[in-house]
Every structure is written in C-alpha cells, then in structure tokens.
Amino acid sequence: xxxxxxxxxxxxxxxxxxxxxxxxxxxxxxxxxxxxxxxxxxxxxxxxxxxxxxxxxxxxxxxxxxxxxxxxxxxxxxxxxxxxxxxxxxxxxxxxxxxxxxxxxxxxxxx
Amino acid sequence: xxxxxxxxxxxxxxxxxxxxxxxxxxxxxxxxxxxxxxxxxxxxxxxxxxxxxxxxxxxxxxxxxxxxxxxxxxxxxxxxxxxxxxxxxxxxxxxxxxxxxxxxxxxxxxxxxxx
Numbered sequence: 250x251x252x253x254x255x256x257x258x259x260x261x262x263x264x265x266x267x268x269x270x271x272x273x274x275x276x277x278x279x280x281x282x283x284x285x286x287x288x289x290x291x292x293x294x295x296x297x298x299x300x301x302x303x304x305x306x307x308x309x310x311x312x313x314x315x316x317x318x319x320x321x322x323x324x325x326x327x328x329x330x331x332x333x334x335x336x337x338x339x340x341x342x343x344x345x346x347x348x349x350x351x352x353x354x355x356x357x358x359x360x
Numbered sequence: 361x362x363x364x365x366x367x368x369x370x371x372x373x374x375x376x377x378x379x380x381x382x383x384x385x386x387x388x389x390x391x392x393x394x395x396x397x398x399x400x401x402x403x404x405x406x407x408x409x410x411x412x413x414x415x416x417x418x419x420x421x422x423x424x425x426x427x428x429x430x431x432x433x434x435x436x437x438x439x440x441x442x443x444x445x446x447x448x449x450x451x452x453x454x455x456x457x458x459x460x461x462x463x464x465x466x467x468x469x470x471x472x473x474x475x
Contacts, residue, residue, distance in 0.1 A: 282462065292465035307462065339403050349463060351403030
C-alpha cells in the first residue's frame with residue numbers, strides 16, 4: 250500500500266540499549282523528517298534529510314543517529330537509550346513544494 | 361522561518377464555523393502559511409496552505425490578510441471529529457539547500473468542538 254509507515258508502533262527498551270525506529274515511504278519523496286513529541290513541548294524536529302545520503306540536524310539531535318542510504322527509508326537510531334528519550338516519535342516525508350505526510354508514530358518507552 | 365502565534369485553546373459548537381487565527385507578523389515574501397492538525401495520538405494531518413491569496417479545499421478555507429501578517433483557518437461546519445490541535449506554520453520554499461522544507465511546529469491551538 251502506498252503511504253508512510255513506521256515500525257514498531259510500540260517499543261519498550263532498557264536504558265543503555267541501542268534501538269532503531271524504522272520509517273518507510275512509498276512515494277519516493279525527497280524530504281524526510283523525524284520528530285519527537287512530549288507533553289509540554291509539542292513536536293520537535295530531531296533530524297531531517299533532503300535526499301539520499303543528505304541529512305542534517307534539527308532542534309534536538311543529541312543522542313540520535315540517522316542514515317538515508319535509500320530514498321524510501323529513514324531509520325532513526327538511539328545509540329544508547331536514556332529515560333529522557335521516552336517519547337512518541339513521528340516520521341514524515343514530502344516532495345518538493347508540497348505538504349508533508351506523517352506516519353502514525355512510534356511510542357517508545359525507556360525503562 | 362518566521363514565528364507564529366496562536367491562541368492556546370478555542371471552543372466551537374458543532375455545526376458552526378470554527379475560525380482559528382494565526383499571527384505571523386515577521387513573515388517574509390517567500391514564506392508560505394501551512395495549517396496542520398493533530399487528532400489525539402495520531403500523526404499530524406495536512407489541511408491547507410497558501411502564499412498570498414485565499415485558499416479553499418474540501419476541508420477548510422484559509423484567509424490571509426493583505427499584508428500577510430496574519431491568517432485565519434476556517435472550518436465551515438465543525439463536527440466533533442474536528443476536535444484536535446491545530447498548528448499554523450510558516451515555511452520558506454527555497455530553491456535548494458538542506459534546510460529546504462523543514463517544518464517547525466509551535467504549540468498550536470486546541471480546538472474543542474462541543475455538541
């Protein structure tokens with residue numbers, strides 16, 4: 250099916266573990282984004298990508314790593330998860346000059 | 361990108377028009393006004409966008425003042441399902457560069473539609 254999908258939808262991990270959140274879009278959109286959403290902070294941009302192999306930091310990049318080897322995938326990795334990274338993570342994509350489409354989110358809990 | 365100011369919350373009766381204001385007094389000539397909404401626990405959903413002229417689609421209308429310093433999103437016949445957080449975002453559309461296209465969300469307006 251066409252669209253943007255995130256996996257997993259829910260994840261519980263332990264402090265210090267590495268965890269990767271996946272994002273896949275079927276439109277071949279150039280631009281992809283990762284946001285986190287916490288109560289009291291709204292949506293904050295973590296990383297974004299303008300094309301394959303082109304990524305840049307957003308507002309809150311510390312503790313996260315991204316890659317974009319293929320246009321359709323934009324995984325977000327927490328190299329050593331901390332409790333402060335407990336959040337809901339949203340991935341989005343858009344093509345040039347158009348609106349962004351968001352995934353359904355991944356709810357991550359770090360214990 | 362220019363900063364936006366929205367009221368934190370608004371109420372609207374079902375069936376009536378909901379008018380959500382947004383102030384973007386520092387908007388520059390090449391910045392578009394975008395509206396998104398987020399229904400509880402879901403990903404944000406695009407509603408409408410515009411540059412200078414008023415815009416209308418199947419979901420809403422966007423009225424942009426002549427000086428472009430403010431805009432209003434209009435939901436003509438609000439329903440209970442329109443209860444959501446509404447975000448007004450201004451964004452520049454550059455010809456290139458890696459900053460192109462990123463969205464910066466503010467706190468938005470919590471719209472509550474009541475019976």
